[in-house]
Amino acid sequence: MFVLGLSLSACGGGGAKESSGSPASGPATEGQGSGGEAAGPIEAKIGAVLILSGGAAAYGEAQRSGLEMAKDELNEKYAGKLKLDIVYEDTGGKKESAINAVNKLINEDRVVAIIGPTLSAEMFAAGPVANENETPIFGISNTAEGINDIGPYVFRNSLPESIAIPTAMKAAQNRYHFKTAALIYANNDDFSVSGYKTMKKTAEELGLEIVAEESFAVGDVDFSAQLTNIKKADPDVLLISALYKEGALVVKKAREMGLRARILGGNGFNNPKVFEIAGDAAEGLIVATPFSPEKNDPKVQAFVKAYEARYGKKPDQFAAQAYDGLTIIAESLLKAGKADRKLLRDQLAELKDFEGVSGKLSFDERRNPIGEAVVVVAKGGKYVPLESVSD
Ligand code: 1QQ
Numbered sequence: 001m002f003v004l005g006l007s008l009s010a011c012g013g014g015g016a017k018e019s020s021g022s023p024a025s026g027p028a029t030e031g032q033g034s035g036g037e038a039a040g041p042i043e044a045k046i047g048a049v050l051i052l053s054g055g056a057a058a059y060g061e062a063q064r065s066g067l068e069m070a071k072d073e074l075n076e077k078y079a080g081k082l083k084l085d086i087v088y089e090d091t092g093g094k095k096e097s098a099i100n101a102v103n104k105l106i107n108e109d110r111v112v113a114i115i116g117p118t119l120s121a122e123m124f125a126a127g128p129v130a131n132e133n134e135t136p137i138f139g140i141s142n143t144a145e146g147i148n149d150i151g152p153y154v155f156r157n158s159l160p161e162s163i164a165i166p167t168a169m170k171a172a173q174n175r176y177h178f179k180t181a182a183l184i185y186a187n188n189d190d191f192s193v194s195g196y197k198t199m200k201k202t203a204e205e206l207g208l209e210i211v212a213e214e215s216f217a218v219g220d221v222d223f224s225a226q227l228t229n230i231k232k233a234d235p236d237v238l239l240i241s242a243l244y245k246e247g248a249l250v251v252k253k254a255r256e257m258g259l260r261a262r263i264l265g266g267n268g269f270n271n272p273k274v275f276e277i278a279g280d281a282a283e284g285l286i287v288a289t290p291f292s293p294e295k296n297d298p299k300v301q302a303f304v305k306a307y308e309a310r311y312g313k314k315p316d317q318f319a320a321q322a323y324d325g326l327t328i329i330a331e332s333l334l335k336a337g338k339a340d341r342k343l344l345r346d347q348l349a350e351l352k353d354f355e356g357v358s359g360k361l362s363f364d365e366r367r368n369p370i371g372e373a374v375v376v377v378a379k380g381g382k383y384v385p386l387e388s389v390s391d
Pocket of ligand 1: 059118119120121141142143144191243267268269
C-alpha cells in the first residue's frame, strides 16, 4: 500500500532556456555520416561525470558499477546495431571539476550524451554548459527542485525529492502520528537544501509543530551542538536532509545522545554506507526510494542476481538508476538511428512507459520523471518495505 503511482505537474518556467529551432547539430561522433544508413553499428561515446573520490564516492562507485553492467549487456544485446563506449570523469563532488569534465567530454571526446553529474549542485553548475552546447545531459541521481529548468537538453530519471519525501513522510505519519518535528540539513549542498525545504513544507502541511531547526556543512564530523539543541526540543520525528556520510554520522550521534525520535531521511540515505557508518543506530531509519532490491518483480530480481554475481554485493538505488539511465539512452539512440545529439534529445523527450529496474518511467512535459516511490525502513542492516514491519 505504500507503492504509489505518482505524477508530476509542470514546474514554473523560471527563466529556463527553452530554445526551440536550434541549429541542427553536426554528427557527434566521428565516422557517423549525417544522412542515410550507417554502414556498421551506431558507435556512441557517452560521458559519465561521477563522484569517484572523496566523502561521497560510494554514490559514484555504485553508479559506475550500474553503468558498466548495462554497457556490457546492451553491447551484447544490440551487437551489430549499437556499440556503446563510456568515458568516465571523476569530480570528487566539486562543481568546478564537473564543469571542466563536461567541457572536456563535449569538446575533446565529442560524446553524444553525458550521464551525471552525481550531485544536484554539480548539475546546476555543469548542466548549463551541456545545454548551451546542445548536448543531452542525463541526471541519474539529481533529486533537487529545478534541475530540468536548466534547459531542454537536461533530463533525469531520478525521482525528485519533492515527490519522494512527502511519500515517506505521509506513510510515516499515518503509522506513527507525530505531533512535533525537528529538522537538520547541510546548508551548502543544493540537494540537501532542496530536501530540507520539502521536509519543512510537508511537516507544516501535515500539521506538525516544528520544534527545532539546525544545519551544518558538507564535510563536518561533529554534530553535538546541533543535536544538543534538538534533544532539548524532544521531537517525535527528526527529519534529516544530507548526503550519506554526514547523514549517517548525525543518526549515529543522535542515538548515542539518547534521542528518542523516529528518524526520516532523504535520498542521500539510499546507500549501504549508511549502515557501515551508523551501525545499529540506523535501525528504524525511514526513507523513500524508487528502487528496492527486495522487490518481488522478475526484472528486478534478474538484475539483482546478475549484479551480485558480478560485484559480490546487492545493487543500491544509485546502481539501479545508472543501469536504467544508460538503457534509456541506448534505446533512444537506436530510435534516433545515429549518434546525433539533437536526434537523441528529441527521442529522449518522447520517452514513455520505460520499464526499468527502478520502476516504470515516463517524462512529463518538462522532462521530469513520473515514477513510483516505495517507503522503506532500516531493519537488521538493510532497508525493507515499511509495510512489512510491524513496530
Ligand atoms: C542530489 C542527490 C544526492 C543524494 C545524489 C547522490 O539526490 O544531489 O540530488
